[in-house]
Amino acid sequence: MPADTMRQVGERIATNRRARRMTQSNLAHAAYISLSMLRKIEQGSRFPGDDTLDAIAAALGIDPTRLLTGHARADSRVRDALPSLSAAIAAYDIPDEGPVRPLAELRSAVREATTWRLAAQYVQITRELPGLLTELSRAFHASTGRERAELAELLVTAYRSADAVAYKFGARDLSARLIELMRWAVPETGSTNLESTVAYVRTETFFAARAHAPGLTALEHAVDHASAPKGADATAARGALHMRAAVIASRAGNTSAAATHLAEARTLGDRVPEGIYHGTAFGPDSVSIHEVSVAVSLGADHVQRALDIAKEWKPPAGLPAERRSGFYIDLARAQLWAGLADDSFESLKVARRIAPQHTREHPWARDDAATLRRLKRADSESLTSFAEWIGAV
Known part of the structure; x- marks a missing residue:
């Protein structure tokens, strides 16, 4: 490893540590490594292995790629892990025998995976999801009653995190398969709001195929079958569908439909606080981000609208990283x-x-x-x- 590369990684670790007001001792303890090892890494005399780098990044609350000077390594780690995700879902209906953690621990693991998805920390997802998906399948097929419904919801949520990686990294067939598994599991949850979430995610397949008009039809069908907007969860579920429909309508060049759905999303967004509902960010700020996306997708005379919004407003730091970065793109x-x-x-x-x-x-x-x-x-x-x-x- 080139000496200046080791030095740069060490400097980035030290910079992120100081930004979080952590001492070297604090970070070493949180990352489960020795203080002497951390000192050598920050000094640039030792390069962390994959596991150590992941542990340090997790302790800092950032993705490992923020600590690396190059990009090929992180990309290859994600792409190399995609076959493991495929293998994990190949036997979704006949999982092998193996250990299963208590429901509370599985719930926590899925929640953590959702946090990584919203923060665009794809390396972490590919490292943990294959094993988690297999474990969730074992638990689901061995369960009954209310526990089975909750495990189905955990499966849907975990499939979504895995799909985020597959879709972003161009594994379209794997993404489509994960979405179909979401659609297979969601009836077991008994949640209409979660069904709306799955319809929201399914739009990726239409984006990937550039089948924008059929995608709009599918979303409008989902809106018709969504729960009435009573309560924050149902309001957000319906609003997110309108938000997504506005974008795909703009990609289809349907200005009227885009405006209609954006207006509906704005009305519903103003009724709930910005937050994460069934894994989807929704609220006034999310609608504003999608308004920019709609303007850019429509192009031509609409582009000025995106510039006008950006002059008056920027996404607040509390929004998920993936959504904020999408605004600036x-x-x-x-x-x-x-x-x-x-x-x-x-x-x-x-x-x-x-x-x-x-x-x-x-x-x-x-x-x-x-x-x-x-x-x-x-x-x-x-x-x-x-x-x-x-x-x-």
């Missing part, structure tokens, strides 16, 4: 189309700081970085570096 595209190349690059850098893996795997971010590099090839060394990081060269 959309904004970067609007700025690029408006001839604001410097602003566009700044937005891409903000997106990377918020959620590096999500930004790097986003096709719009990669395409726009390549375009910016062509436009400013002669005068931006940092832009070239960014383009190399995101794989746009």
Whole structure:
């Protein structure tokens, strides 16, 4: 390992530790490593192995890729783990025998996986989900009554976290399979709101196939069958469907439908506090982010709307990292189309700081970085570096 690479990783660990007001002793204790090892890592005289790096990142509450200077390593770790996810769901209906943790521990593990998904920490998901999915399948098929319904809900939620990785990293067949398993398990939960969530996630298959009009039809069907918006959960479930429908309508070029669904989402969003409902962020801020996405998807005369929103409002830090980074990726595209190349690059850098893996795997971010590099090839060394990081060269 090159000495300057070890030094840079050590510096990043130290910087993140200090930002969280942790001493070296605090971090070593939280990461279950020796203090002397941590000191050597921060000094740049020792490079952490995969397990140690993951432990340090987990103790700092960040994704391991934030500590690495390159991107190939993290990407390869995710892609190398995808076959393990496939294997974990291959025998979803006939799981092998093995240990099963108590329900409370499984509930905690699934909740943690959801946290990683919302924070775009895909390395953590691929490391933990294959075993968790197998364990959940064992528990589900051995259960009855209320416990079976709850385990079905945990399965749906865990499948969604696995799907986030598969979809973001281009494993479309695996993503489609995971979504079908969500649809298989959700009737066992007896939750109409969770059925709406699965319909929301299913839209990925229509985005991937560029089948936007059928996707809009599917979402409108889901809205018709959603629970009445009474209570925060039901209101958020219906509102999220309208929010998603507005985006896919804009991709289909259906301006009228996009406006209608966005207005419905705004009305429902104003009735609940911003929060995570059945694993989906919804509320006034999430609707504003989707309004920018709709404007950019419609293009042409609508792009100015995205710029106008960004002048008056930015997503607050409390929103999930994946959603906030998506806002800046959309904004970067609007700025690029408006001839604001410097602003566009700044937005891409903000997106990377918020959620590096999500930004790097986003096709719009990669395409726009390549375009910016062509436009400013002669005068931006940092832009070239960014383009190399995101794989746009």
